[in-house]
Amino acid sequence: MKKRMFVVLVALACCLMAALPVFSQSKVKLTVWGRDIADDGADHAYVKALITGFQAKNPDIQLEYIPLGDPGLADKTKIAMASNSGPDIFQSWGGSVMGGYADAGRLLDLTSDLKSVPGSAAAQGAMSWKGKIYGVAPFFAIAGIFVNEGIFKANGLSVPTSVAEMEKVSDALLAKGIQPFACGEKDKWPALAMYMYLTNRFGGDAFGLAQGRKLRFDDASFVNAAQKYQDWIKKGYFGTKPLGEGYGDAQQLMATGKAAMHVTGSWMCAQYSNKAFTDQTIGFYAFPALAGGKGKITDIMGMTDIGFAATKLAADKKAAVVKFMKYAMSTEACAAEPGRICSVPGVKAPSHLTDMAAGVFATAKNVQFWWDQDLPPAVTSPLNDAIQTFFLADTNVKASLTSFESLMEENVGPAKK
Amino acid sequence: MGDIAATTGNAAAGRAAGSARGKPRDWKRTVFIALCVLPALGFLAVFMYYPIEETFRISLMHSSGLGGETWAGFDNYVRLFANPEFLAGLLHVFSWAFWSILIQLPLAFLIAFSLTFYVNKTTGPLRVVYYLANILPSAITAMLGKFVFSPNNGILSSIATKLHWTWLSNIDFFGDPKIAFWTVFIVATWTYTGFPIIYLMARIEQIPTEIREAAELDGAVGWRYAWHIVLPLVIYPMQILAVLCTVGSLKLFDLPYMLTTGGPGNATVTLGITLYRQGFINWQYGKAAAIGVVIFLLSLAFTIAQFSWQKREGDSR
Known part of the structure; x- marks a missing residue:
């Protein structure tokens, strides 16, 4: 009896072993x-x-x-x-x-x-x-400005429609003891969003031309934008510790109403509209145009x-x-x-x-891919490094951009007009 | 086991006789030794010597890591020594080593001596406390460091704000390029002093009690005993620790990367961080390999220095 039982069990085991590969093959992993x-x-x-x-x-x-x-x-x-x-x-x-x-x-x-x-x-x-x-x-995602509408309303401010207005609003906020912008530059990449827009507003498709090597990255459009950025940093628009704060800190500054604006990607829409995350009333707007600049308000920066x-x-x-x-x-x-x-x-x-x-995306007439997703990998991290140096008060922004241009020449080739 | 003993025993006898009279080689013994050595040799060849050889080779190539390598000669090295980030990394690792030797080792000696000389109920728990940081994963240490020094909600910042100490609350520990290096160094000192403490304690505890008693009779007690008796007796382990500190500094990566990612600017960048950035972010495998070679050669030089120290110390004994 025991012997027969053993034979049956062995036969069953063999059948199972033979069937297993068939079962496993039927599923694609x-x-x-x-x-x-x-x-x-x-x-x-x-x-x-x-x-x-x-x-x-x-x-x-x-x-x-x-x-x-x-x-x-x-x-x-x-x-x-x-x-x-x-x-x-x-x-x-x-x-x-x-x-x-x-x-x-x-x-x-x-x-x-x-x-x-x-x-x-x-x-x-x-x-x-x-x-x-x-x-x-x-x-x-597209980049734009998240605006704390509650703070703006309480202080009688309007959402800026030009870079000059943006400066006025920022000065007014500073005077009230409110940090105009949250950034999180410890993580390097967050400062790029505003720099992309400033460069575009100064020089239109300057980036496209520089990427195609028809313009240098230390051309006037890039330098003027960087200079404006550094002036704002020195004026305190990004707080007193912009390099010590990471992107998470920037979100917290917005969520707690300590900062009034955040130039970043629309991926933050979920967080900024989540009542469990913030009790502030936040809106999303296009980055304003610059009087006399080549870029338009309908030029939008976007990425996957x-x-x-x-x-x-x-x-x-x-x-x-x-x-x-x-x-x-x-x-x-x-x-x-x-x-x-x-x-x-x-x-x-x-x-x-x-x-x-x-809605902002729908108005876009020209969508520029986020620079650090559009340049070759060899230069994307150095680009963010160069932008971070704008936050150091003693940095010569032109020299930083010339240094980045040298890297572009090494990896992509020299600019030819 | 018995066979092995017999084999090695026979081999020893054969060697003694064979070497004198030029007898044929003992193949059994040779095969046995080869079998013992081969697995370790194979492991080393695959996981150490081959990667080292490849690192040297790739350092002479333009390579993105995705195929299509082209010969670069010493171009990667030339470019590296003109790269401010690499030069900053080089400077930082040597500064790090210098300050580690100047601050961490004396501190470790003081703590190790206190814990062995003044033994009481707290000694055991204190040993654990000092060594704890050493066994914590770097990620946890970095998190604790951020918890203390974070600009807006860190412990220091919160305390300073509550006490209205604006001089302290205004300090940007991670964001000010003049301070960031020292902030990382403070966190590292807490982390990396644990091992030298335990190592030196083991050495101090080995000092015979007769020496201590004789010193006491001569009036060398307390810190005089530490300075005149203990320190000269542990100076050799201190030298070894200094070499380990230097080699460790050359390879430094995890803590500064997790605390500041090398920033702001290049304020806290190390050779390891530059290597990582070049290889995995910038896709410059050739340059990353060149940095690896520089780290390897520097580490090798310091290791050789350590061995020659050990040898000289051994000879003098």
Whole structure:
């Protein structure tokens, strides 16, 4: 009896062993590297909806989502790409960094699969490189000014429509003991938003020309903007400790009403309209124009807010990858987002602030991609380093920009008029 | 086990006889030694010597890390020595080493001596307290450092604001380029002094009680005993710690990066931070490798100095 039982058990085990590979082969596994944890945080709502929704709708695909944080995602992706390993899909801001991976032959060309997916042209452009589409950008951010309308109203101030008015408003706020701008320059990148706008307002498409090497980065437009920026820093528009405060501190200054304006990306719409985060009344406006300047109020700086690109490692499971990309662009997944500007048509703006930001975006006649997403990776971090030096009182801004121009010459080539 | 003993025993005998009379090689013994050495050698070759060789090779290339390397010769090195960030990093690691030796080591000696000389109920808990910072992950230490020195809601800033000490509340510990280095250094002193304390305590405790009794008879008590008896006896471990401090400073990365990311400007940048930025942010693998080579060569020089010190000390004994 025991012997027979043993034989039956062995036979059963053999059957199971033989069947296991069949079961496991029926599921395609997709590995996705992202930035945010898919938890209940308001700013993680989209990622959570995307992961859970996609998994529920596609039981034949096993989705492994790995949150790596910032800069963990960028660092790990870079290392993985260097060794031609890594995930099937990774969260990406598109632009030159993604372009670098595409040039190295690491990305999966999804042009034919994604070109007809409905979305804004700016978002599709951000995830394209040299005419090929490598991913999707369900959310697109623009830079503008978050204004504490409560403080403005209490002090009889109006939202500035010109740079001169902005200076007057800032002086008035300073006189009342209120910090005009929150920035968070300890983290370096936050100061870029205002510098991009100031340069544009002085010199129009100066950046485009410099990027195309038809203008130097120490041309008058860049220097004048930097000088204006440094003058404002010296006047105290950014508080007494702008280099000691990180981006999180800047958010806190706005949330507690200690600062009245914040020039940054529209990704902050969710936070600034969240009553659990701030009790202040905050609005979103376009960066004003400069009298006599070449740039217009309708020139807007923008970038991918949330995007995904696929690697060539996923070439044999392209169908699953395309399913994921399309679901990322679905109204169902996007509707969960509480603040960002959605690039998918038909998704209602989730908050008044997002509505305001989308309104500014709608007026855009020229969208310039965020500089540090548009320049080659070799010079993006040094660009932010150069801008940080404007915050040091004894810095000669022209010398900083000339130093950056030398780096551009080394990596891209000299400027030729 | 018995076989091994027999093999090695036979081998020893064979060596003694063979070396004298030119007998054929003991292959059993050679194979045994090779089997023992090979795994470690293989491990070292794959995980140490090959990466070192690759670092040297890439340092002579223009490389983004994504393929397409081109020969650069010494161009990466030439550019590095003209790069203000790299030069600032070089200066900072040597300043860091200098101040570590001048501040952290004497402090460690004072604490180690106090904890061994004045033994009471608090000695045990104090040992734990001093060593605790050393075993905490750098991320936690950095977080605690931020908690203390943060510009708006840090402990110091909050206390200063409450007491209306504007001179203190106005200090931007991480944002003022003249102060940021010292803020990071203070946090590091708290973190990195734990190991020298424990190391020196172990050495001080080894000093025979007869020496202490004889010193007491001669009137050398308290700090006179520390200065005239203990310090000369632990000067050799202090030298070793100084070398370790210097090599550690050359490789410094985590704490300054997490506290200030090397800023403001280049005020707290180190060679490690410059390497990281060049390699992983700027995609300049060639330059990053060149920095790695500089760190390697400097560390090697100091390590050789340490070994020659040890040898000289050994010879003098």
